[in-house]
Amino acid sequence: MIRVMLADDQALVRGALAALLDLEQDLQVVAEVARGDEVVPAARAHHPDVALLDVEMPGMDGIAATESLRRDVPGVRVLIVTTFGRPGYLRRALQAGAAGFVVKDTPAKQLADAVRRAHAGLRVVDPGLAADSLVAGDSPLTERESDVLRAARDGSTVAAMARVLFLSEGTIRNHLSAAIGKTGARTRAEAVRIAEGNGWL
Structure with a gap:
């Protein structure tokens, strides 16, 4: 019996995944959590x-x-199961140590098979997403530029971002300018959208 844990903040999705996986003779859902910071404690328990x-x-x-x-x-x-099939997410997930990456509209039988293959030590990646990831390449943003774009998501002022990130306002402006240039955007809001769309943030 393969013991499975689910982590998804949407209760309906979590419940549906649990119900589908529990139909399989060799799979048993042993834990469900709604937050990322609950994953390690639940795994230990x-x-x-x-x-x-x-x-x-x-x-x-x-x-x-x-x-x-x-x-x-x-x-x-770890198998990442997400609505967001973005090439940058796939690359970052694999670098973080995930055994696989599939999208939520994967048919139930394929998802169950992905769990079995991950358990067997195999790498499981949605083929279309793998191809997109190769074409998209790595994020062009530095870690600091990514931090600044994350801080800019909510429309914060440069002064507010500087306080949160413990950087000078001039440094924030430099990182924003570099990120805008690298993403090919015209504004910082557009740079955030492009970076998010590619899964770089």
């Missing part, structure tokens, strides 16, 4: 073999949760 993590969750995103899980409970294989 329930000892899953495979964890299915969404990307966008409160507390901690699925990619950061993957890193934490691989570090703190290394025996658990």
Whole structure:
């Protein structure tokens, strides 16, 4: 029996995934959580073999949760299951130690098979997404430029971003300018949209 943990902030999606996987003779859902920062404690408590993590969750995103899980409970294989099939997410998830990456509209039988393959130590990646990832390449943004764009998501002023990131306003402006140039955007709001669309943030 393969023990499975689900992490998704949408209760309906989590419930549907649990119901589908529990129909399989060799799969058992042993834990469900709604936040990324609940993943490691739940894994320690329930000892899953495979964890299915969404990307966008409160507390901690699925990619950061993957890193934490691989570090703190290394025996658990991670499969990212997300609505957001973005090439940058795939690349970042694999770099964080995920065994695979599939989108939520994957048919139930294929998802169950992906869990089995991840458990067996195989890499499981949506083929279309893998091809898109190769074409898209790595993020052109530095870590600092990514931090500044994340801080700009809510329309914060340069002064507010400088306070949050402990940088000078001039440094913030320089990073914003570089990020706008690298994404080919005209404004910082557009740079945020482009970076998010590619899964770079």
